Amino acid sequence: MTLSLNSLVGTIGSLLAKAVEPIFVALQRLLGIKRLPWVFLLPNLAAVVLFSLLPVFINVYYSISGSDRLYPTERPVIGLDNFEALARCQNFLDPSTCSQDLFWRALQNTVVFVPVQVVLMVLVSLLTAVVLNRDIRARGFFRGVFFFPVMLSPVVVALVWKWILQREGILNAAFNGMGLQSVEWLVRPDSAFSWAIAVTVWANMGFYTLILLAGLQAIPRDVYEAAKMDSASPWRQFTRITLPLLRPTMLVVVVLAVIRSVQTFDELYVLTGGGPGSATTLIIQYIYERGFAAQPRNFGLAAAASLVVGLVLLVLTILQMRLSRKSYNG
């Protein structure tokens, strides 16, 4: 006697269904048919509460408590002292006058890094998606090539670029080969910051290219054909057809890119360590160093800083969505 795998699975499934049916029938009688779906949602909700919401509440407690102890029960409540320490500044534009100068330096760096990196990311991704949407040779290959860096670990990305950009790296070797002097790319604050942006754009653009490509492919072809019949130039087609119809996808890309950009940590920590000085230290590195690398570990201050960042992100996201909804509705 042989049993196929399919019929075996089917048999087991039927047995299980028969076993649980009385339970759900009883539940339906108890709760009513409208409330029964909650029973199926509860496991997922429990996971979200346990692994997403509960850590947020614990984080809030850390932000209002002190000492270097790890367990919440061993930490005394100190009120808003941590927030007050973050905000204590004589001149907010000069971090060296602030009690937590590194927080303000990291914040300033992030405020510059995020818009520049996001705009560059979106532009490069859009351009790449437009090119990949055309009927070019080896299109499938290039789509894979542009997505490949996304699959790499951020540490690998950073190490590879560090080897390229270091004093005796490939880039300087190429410069020397052309008779030019080596450049200390990661040692000067301005060039280190620029390369930080370039490396993160390179590492992540494939993901957004894919999303934009999907958006481009969703635009009906006949719209472009109609435009061609009206002698519309490629630029006019791009600005009057492609961009407006791509707006919902662009909104998703921008929101995701902003969130991802604010969360940048791994690549820069390995690439520059946040240096030179604190020139490429972003806010997440500050939070990590306060909470895990500093002596003593200041979980309270790190938690307070993370809440500030979270709130700012939330406000930004809501603003973005409202503005886009307004312009979409005209």
Added chain:
Amino acid sequence: MTIKTALLGAVAAAPILAMAGAAQAQDVVSLRYMCTSDVGGCEIWGELLEGFHEANPGIRVAIESVAARAITDTLPLQLEAGNDAPDLANSIDLGGLNPYYLDLSPYIDVADFEQNFGQTLPWLRGSNQDDKGVYGFQLYFTVNGGFVNSTLFEQAGIELPGSDASWEDWAEASRKVAEATGVQFPMAMDRSGHRFASMAISYGAELVDAAGQPVIDDGLRAASQQIIDWNKDGTMPYELWGGTGGTVGTNMIDDFKNANIVFYYGGSWYLGQLERDVGDAFDWAVVDQPCGVAACTGMPGGNAVVALKTTKHPEEVAKVIEYMASDEVLEEFLARTQSLPAKQSLIDKGVEYGDVSESTAGALQKFNEQLPKITEAAYRFQGYRFQRAMMNGIVQRIGQAINGELSLDQALERIREETETAITAAAR
């Protein structure tokens, strides 16, 4: 017997065999030893502990080889969380991790440990002068020191500065050699608060007073200003202290091994690397400690093997530690890693390092000669419970001063504040 009977027999026997295996496993105590891989000692401990396993079949030590940063960054969190922590570990934050150490006094020969490790046991006791606990033993001493590429000096036709040469003398000589030979960097120092402390104390810095408070004085100011100036004028490579961010400790020992640096200030733990990697590519030597206005001292340091409170097998851990600290085993470890002894009986007897190069043999002798010259201020700073907080501050803030983000006064003030914050937080 049919195949079906054999299969049924195997299926029936499997649980019985598994239970027997589990029962046997329950008789063996498994210990975890978190070992730092920096001097390549973990593989050697793997071999040396086989002798312990043969003599103690009921105890098995599993070695976890980790980078030094894992000990300073991750281990404290594991210990604080209380689970998944090892039974014993290497400790380089000697006094800082004191709250997590297990006092082995009930399980070991305390008199023997006091006699042989009396000088360094206080380092493991943190800032508590009344603590008489024995928490482990100092595995080896390290001493900070200067390495020179003697071949470059010969090629440049410049004599090595004498035994009482100052930091400035070495900088001047190294600059001349670099210019004459076309070497890129005259001088470099590990990006480390510990290395910098050697220079600072020689310049007259106290760093920490007898009450355990950080001291910002003229000596620290002078040393900080000197290192800032050397980074700006090209004596030291900007990329090391100025170009790295945060509290990340880093080095350029590879550039020294590639004859790209004339004078490198590091420490005795580099001996194994230099012995292995330089070979006869060039002659190198360890020189006498550069002098400042107050002293010609290096910082002592090293690695300790400590027992941790989280262990469920304190007696077994004590046995392992006594074995590791025994003369025969410890001497072999030190010889194979070219490390300096911290155990008094081995200091008195001397360690047979075997077949090492002339450079390494000379270096070991030079480091041994420097041990008695280490100042009290250096020992006090090494045993300071908040040493790591202060060293992190030094590295980060002087780096910012080099980059112009902070003035020197601001940097020194931040170092003081951050150390005091550590003291306050520990008291809560």
